[in-house]
Amino acid sequence: MQSIVTFIASAEASDGGIMGAFGIDVPTLIFQGVAFLLLVVVLGKWVFPVFMAAVDRREERISESLKAADEARQAADTAGEDVARLLKEARNEANEIVSTAKQEAAVMVQDAETKARNKAEAIAAASLEELNKEVLAAKKMLRDETLDLVALATEKVVSKTVSDGVDANLIKASLKEAGER
Amino acid sequence: MAQRISRRKLSEHVASRLLNGDSSVITQLAAHLVETRRTKEADLYVYDIEATLLNKGVVVADVVSARHLAQETKDAIASFLQDSYSADRVELRQSVDPLLIGGVRVGTADAEYDASLRRRLTKLQKMKV
Numbered sequence: 001m002q003s004i005v006t007f008i009a010s011a012e013a014s015d016g017g018i019m020g021a022f023g024i025d026v027p028t029l030i031f032q033g034v035a036f037l038l039l040v041v042v043l044g045k046w047v048f049p050v051f052m053a054a055v056d057r058r059e060e061r062i063s064e065s066l067k068a069a070d071e072a073r074q075a076a077d078t079a080g081e082d083v084a085r086l087l088k089e090a091r092n093e094a095n096e097i098v099s100t101a102k103q104e105a106a107v108m109v110q111d112a113e114t115k116a117r118n119k120a121e122a123i124a125a126a127s128l129e130e131l132n133k134e135v136l137a138a139k140k141m142l143r144d145e146t147l148d149l150v151a152l153a154t155e156k157v158v159s160k161t162v163s164d165g166v167d168a169n170l171i172k173a174s175l176k177e178a179g180e181r
Numbered sequence: 182m183a184q185r186i187s188r189r190k191l192s193e194h195v196a197s198r199l200l201n202g203d204s205s206v207i208t209q210l211a212a213h214l215v216e217t218r219r220t221k222e223a224d225l226y227v228y229d230i231e232a233t234l235l236n237k238g239v240v241v242a243d244v245v246s247a248r249h250l251a252q253e254t255k256d257a258i259a260s261f262l263q264d265s266y267s268a269d270r271v272e273l274r275q276s277v278d279p280l281l282i283g284g285v286r287v288g289t290a291d292a293e294y295d296a297s298l299r300r301r302l303t304k305l306q307k308m309k310v
Contacts (some may be wrong), residue, residue, distance in 0.1 A: 144309040151302045155282060158298055162283040167247060168254045171285045174296030175261045 187191035188222065199230070199235060231290035238269040243288040247281040247297070258287060 030091050162170070187254040193209070199205040212218050230267045240262045244250070250258075266289075284297035 074190065116244055135287055140309075147306055148213075151306045155298075155302055159282050162247070162298070164248060164251070167283045170283050171246070171250075171254055172220070172257055174284060175257055178294060178296070179261060179264065 185217065188226060188229055193233050194225055194239065197225075197232035199234070200239065210283070228290060232294040235266065235268075235290050238267075240266050240289055242271065242272045242273055243286075244259050244273045244274070244275045245278050245281060245286040245288075245297075247279055247283050249277060250275060250285075254285075258285065262287070262289070 019029075191200075191213075191219075195206050195210050210226065211223075214223060215224070234241055237251055242262055245256075255273060255275070259273060262271045263270065280299060282298040283301070286293070286295045286297050286300075288294075
């Protein structure tokens with residue numbers, strides 16, 4: 001390699017022409033061209049593939065990430081919709097439960113009122129019946145005591161007022177009544 | 182020991198003798214009851230004798246009054262019994278019980294008629310409910 005470079009350098013100093021007027025050294029140019037081509041080959045065979053593979057991998061990772069992000073966004077959107085739907089369903093269910101609970105509570109209150117009213121009426125009726133019984137018992141007792149008093153008073157009065165004549169008339173009247181029967 | 186005679190037959194015998202005017206039969210009956218230790222049946226004998234007399238047209242009645250009855254009243258009672266039983270004769274056994282207050286209670290062998298004031302007062306008291 002070093003001998004080639006030395007050769008080109010010596011040929012350059014000996015020949016001129018148009019290329020020499022523009023300052024272009026043909027051997028050097030050729031050498032640089034070959035070097036460039038060599039570089040291109042080396043880069044194309046060993047560097048660019050690796051580099052491009054890395055770039056491709058990076059691009060692929062980026063696209064995958066973008067895809068995953070899109071999917072995640074879509075999933076989030078879907079999840080958000082699901083959440084909203086579930087919330088709506090839960091809200092509706094809660095409203096139904098509250099409504100049902102209110103209805104049941106109203107029914108329970110009404111039942112309790114009816115039971116309380118019936119019980120109160122039953123108590124009142126029982127009390128009235130008990131009162132009537134007590135009144136009847138009191139009336140009976142009063143009647144019985146009155147009869148006893150009347151009998152006792154009558155006995156005392158009659159014992160004092162019945163004379164022999166009255167007794168005789170009483171007996172005759174009784175006999176007459178018995179005979180007519 | 183005296184032979185046991187049935188109460189019915191003995192009562193009929195006593196009633197017959199009484200109707201014939203033999204009042205000593207009562208004493209004999211009493212002695213018989215004592216001898217045969219049947220004094221507890223005395224009331225039954227009296228009842229049977231009176232029943233027998235009733236069948237034969239003689240009414241024997243217990244008359245209980247609150248005070249002694251005048252003859253007129255006794256006659257009225259006897260007349261009542263005679264009409265009621267179509268009897269030939271009426272014999273009254275009178276007694277006094279002031280508890281009757283007034284009126285009379287007449288009892289025969291088969292019935293009792295209570296026209297006393299005591300009964301009326303008792304009836305009044307029984308009106309209790």
